Amino acid sequence: MAKDQDQQPARENSGFIAAVVLMVVIAVGAGALLGNRGEPVPGTEVAAAPGPTSTPDAHVEGDVDPSDGHGASAGAGAEEEVEIPPQVELASAPVEGQRVERIEPEVADGVKVFTLNAEEVQWELIPGKAVTAWGYNGQVPGPELWVNEGDRIRVNFTNDLPVPTTIHWHGVAVPNEMDGVPGVTQDPIEPGGTFVYEFEAKPSGTFWYHSHFDSARQLDMGLSGAFVIKGADEPAYDKEFVQLLDEWIRLPEGRNGWEGVTHAGHNNAEYNWFTINGTSFPATPNMEVAEGDRVRVRIINAGYQAHPMHLHGKRMTVVAKDGAPLSQPYEADTVLVGSGERYDFEFLADDPGDWMFHCHILHHVTNDAVIEPGGLMNFVTYQGHDNAYQRP
Ligand SMILES: [Cu+2]
Structure with missing residues (x-):
């Protein structure tokens, strides 16, 4: 549409009207199709097919396989035929056997001891759509660690990645040597290596832990997790x-x-x-x-x-x-x-x-x-x- 207007500036208004008419036709057509239980109609060509939550400018171009592949790699000149997006299903459809969970510490001499490792995993973003990721304890993000303000915390960490790493405790008032900045507060933890992080959990609040080595890459590969320090004066939540x-x-x-x-x-x-x-x-x-x-x-x-x-x-x-x-x-x-x-x-x-x-x-x-x-x-x-x- 915009291309036509560029080529024929004198017809801008009629082009705009045609665009509006086309959008209405598409919207009505898509509505009728969605009324049909949201199932795609074989052979139907739909340039824009808004679902119940679609935005007015939602659009899909080119030959994009919605089941796989990279959305940006639409082939030029391909048929404009896409499936009608499914309606919102309320029920969550979890990935079998894969969940991010809290882990409970062992308590030794009054210290809450967590065991973490970092390793490569195939992680499913939705069922059947795995991505190569790096996680803690086989989870992406890593397991949730919940402790109380003032707890003494020890984390026995093993690096099972093929590259060095460290753990940084984002926002937590740790001693400087527990801050996880490689080359500044500790040596990088080499593949197969271990490190013990130990500190008092303070202050209370919502924090997180993440890699601080080659961090642009390592965080994006999944190396992060929630770290919650409960305060004694927090309200009770259900x-x-x-x-x-x-x-x-x-x-x-x-x-x-x-x-x-x-x-x-x-x-x-x-x-x-x-x-x-x-x-x-x-x-x-x-x-x-x-x-x-x-x-x-x-x-x-x-x-x-x-x-x-x-x-x-x-x-x-x-x-x-x-x-x-x-x-x-x-x-x-x-x-x-x-x-x-x-x-x-x-x-x-x-x-x-x-x-x-x-x-x-x-x-x-x-x-x-x-x-x-x-x-x-x-x-x-x-x-x-x-x-x-x-x-x-
Ligand atoms: Cu967003």
């Missing part, structure tokens, strides 16, 4: 959830965008998968609450892009930034979480329903740029609640 955000470049055959490239060869603009706690919608676990619950959600942005996280149906009460309690909590329905930042919010579960929680950069709720809904999305769901809406 439910608490960590939402750790990250982005991935997944190439065909599940190769990671970092494989075989230097830093100069890596393009931060090419992220095509977006994850909460290591998985993309619909594999993201929902936040299941009961009516009357007081709920705290701890958002950690372990990626390199900012994510405006939006909760449907009510305002979040933001109570902490980077682990620090806010002297004046504030209300918001969208919270912009920059790289490395943490925001904690709470809410009272007083409106039974299925409430979407998602990034509002809507490219980030796609998987490989062509399957919407996906990416940074899940739901606050209520135990025992029957949604009034029944899917056709």
